[in-house]
Amino acid sequence: MVSHAHQGTTSSALTRLSFNVAQLVGIPPQGYAHLLGLAPQHLNDDLCRTPAATGIRLAELSTVHAHWTEVAGLLAQQSDIGTLGVWDYLITSAPTPLEGIRDAAAHFAVVADSRTDGMRITEDGGQVTISHLNEADLTYEAACGIRAYALGLYQRRLGEAARRGLVPLHVSLAAEAPRRHDALIELYGTRSIEFEAATSSITFLAADLDTPSPHVQPGLSAVLRRHAEQTLASAVPLHDWLDLFRTALASAHDEGAPTLSAVAQRMTVGARTLQRRLEEHGTTWSEEVETMRRENITRLLHGTDLSVDSIAARSGYADARALRRAVKRWYGTTPAALRRAGHGGEAQAGV
Template identity: 75%
Template sequence: MVSHAHRGTTSSALTRLNVNAARLLGIPPRGYAHLLGLAPEHLDDDLCRPPALTSIRIAELATVHAPWTDVSLVMTQQSGIGSLGVWDYLITSAPTPLEGIRDASTYLGTVVDTGTDTLRIDEDGEHVTVSHLNEADLAYEAACAVRACALGVYRHRLSGAAQRRLVPVRVTLAAEAPRRHHALTELYGTRAIEFEAPVSSLTFLASDLNTPTPHAQPGLSAVLRRHAEQTLATAIPLHDWLDLFRTALASAHTEAEAEAEAAPTLSAVARRMALSTRTLQRRLDEHGTTWSSELETLRRAHITRLLRSTGLSIDSIAARSGYADARALRRAVRRWYGTTPAALRRTGHPDAK
């Protein structure tokens, strides 16, 4: 149900939760303020969708500061019912918890980036398994914290719908086994947790999720689904500062190529962004990158595209990309890919000579 325009973004509510969790974990605002790149009114506006990368970076900082198990618990504790907007009420107001989590799966895009995270419901006779799919590596602690938190939120919302404490009969986590997992025991209400699983999931008795929700109101779920669709339709995807810089750099590169210039200059891009060159370099440093690194990344993508989609000679591509000659271009391609421009070309443009 989420449009591609929302890919790469999350709800502002989720970003606020991550900021609050970071604060509670003792991370000072100066440690992540530059990652937000947003005006305060944007972070407080539920129509705005900040970049998903913002929340990921804050989670990374948190897992440096504390074990991922503790981070997941703190993140979940910050997400009381209503904190994630209409998505919460889709679960807690449905006729049954099972119907609610199905709606939550359909409209997960109101909260997270569905390009990276998915909620799946599997029913198998006496059991219902609620899975959170994210393909990030098991050793990536920030992703482990996010997956564990997602399961904690699902359990909390389902318990809220049933108005009683639901305990899963089985928990699996796509994470390496931590030294201690008392935080996870608190999160899921059970010690029956399996680690290094292919998917993070909670398995409940079907009878627990099929019990009528005590406070369900006829027709309310349909209203909430329409509201969720409207939320997605009117949301405003925001881009972080680094996205804006890369857009400016790509535009300057296109103009430089059209005017037969070697490459865009730092000062030219700074002017486009109404910044001094010193401020631009400082902002790049704050985002963990440099002018030379960004320029080389752009050149690499540009050269790869020309090799794979055009029949231009190596000399011509070198001239259009700011390299002194074909030999310099060959050295760069060897450094990037460990192969030659001709071999790289054959993989994407078999008819080129």
């Protein structure tokens, strides 16, 4: 099940791909370096989900500097197997390419924004049609590039699953016909391309997708599906500046007691600027540290058998007595009672 918190974000892997293509088409760094989620510590962290608006802006900038057909081709060229993480292997490790693309459609939120993007698979007799659904608010050229790329990506992964090149029966694009089709013919390997379609889709012979994949390993698909679900569940969605701050604070906490200056340095701003930005978002440094400690302590009490002394040391408190006072202030109870409450509602009732 897709969490509402993940909507409006995409995987950092997909953002890295868009970032690399923006560089390839020659966009000056100052045109996109300021976008949320493009700092190295977020862009290169597979646990982070960057704002969908960042990917949209990269696509829009890219299609200003290069035609959308070229951008689609570059995205496809840069999409080697593994580029999009576990989602790629859902397709290539299934018993058949068809089962793989079904798994990919069911777990599309692992890479894309489930609020605006999706896949639909339609089986009609001897044909299978894979449609890319996109309702994001972006420029026409960027939308064309993304749709064209998505179909090319599906074709490439299905071919890798089948261990041979797959030529589609037909490609439909929700885009006006460009003056030259060369890039698209090369991308799909066919001249059977329809433009101005209601939905972008790619159609294959069912027999091509229903043939058992070579060297399939029994049970691997189930493992990958669970991994995809866990990947999404453990991801950290970055919607705005406050999300970025909280990931920096959590990272600093993992390395010891976080300080204002250390977190400010991670975010490449001054300590005073950081305090001012927190105030603009209706919070303060002390409130954020307290919230992080409360969540961390609650998680440790519910999910581990660590002693109160150990939890106090891990959470930046001087001793167990200080931690007990904090838990009493937060929940009106003791750490022992909070632990007994487990994952239930007693602790929440006291928040």
